[in-house]
Amino acid sequence: MQTHRRLLTTLGTSLLATLLLSGVAQAGSENDQDKVATEGKVVEIEMVNNRFQPDELEVPVGTTVRWVNAERRSNHDIYFPDEEIASGRLFPEESWERTFDEEGTFDYYCQPHQNRGMVGVIRVVGAEEDN
Numbered sequence: 001m002q003t004h005r006r007l008l009t010t011l012g013t014s015l016l017a018t019l020l021l022s023g024v025a026q027a028g029s030e031n032d033q034d035k036v037a038t039e040g041k042v043v044e045i046e047m048v049n050n051r052f053q054p055d056e057l058e059v060p061v062g063t064t065v066r067w068v069n070a071e072r073r074s075n076h077d078i079y080f081p082d083e084e085i086a087s088g089r090l091f092p093e094e095s096w097e098r099t100f101d102e103e104g105t106f107d108y109y110c111q112p113h114q115n116r117g118m119v120g121v122i123r124v125v126g127a128e129e130d131n
Contacts, residue, residue, distance in 0.1 A: 042097075045120070046070040047090070050113045052120035060127040064099040076110045076118070086111075100124040 043063055046053045048070040059065065067078050069090040078087040078096060083106075087096035100106070103124050110118040 042066055044068055047076045047110070047118075050074070050110075050116045050118050052110075052118060055120045056123070057120070058123040058125060059100060061101060061103055061124055062099070062127060063124070064097050065122060066095050066097045068095040069093065076113065078108055079111050080106055080108045082107065 041062075041064065043057065043059055044066045045057065046068050052067070057065065067076075067087065067090070069076055069092055071092050073092065075089045075091045077089050078098075080086070085098070090096055100122060103126055106122040106124065108120050108122070
């Protein structure tokens with residue numbers, strides 16, 4: 001009986017340690033993901049309810065913006081008229097990315113839904129230097 005209890009205690013302790021360490025590893029991963037987002041590497045914009053959310057965004061030079069169609073049935077596109085750059089149609093759960101390597105203001109809209117107010121703007125600013 002003592003051996004059986006000791007075995008169960010050892011197994012329970014090992015299982016608990018594994019679960020705790022796995023939680024710490026996951027928490028570290030989430031913190032790393034937050035760090036990447038705040039460093040301006042990849043930022044997501046959702047397309048939902050015929051809107052870009054957020055519809056205005058300021059990012060540092062070098063940031064990649066990913067548009068994700070979060071609609072259930074509708075398709076959208078992203079069109080930059082000043083540069084004549086377009087994503088093509090994005091169906092539900094599809095995405096498109098663009099990296100902004102220069103400062104400036106980039107107006108865009110969804111061609112099929114511009115008349116419904118599906119417009120956005122990306123402001124790209126110089127990267128802040130660490131002191």
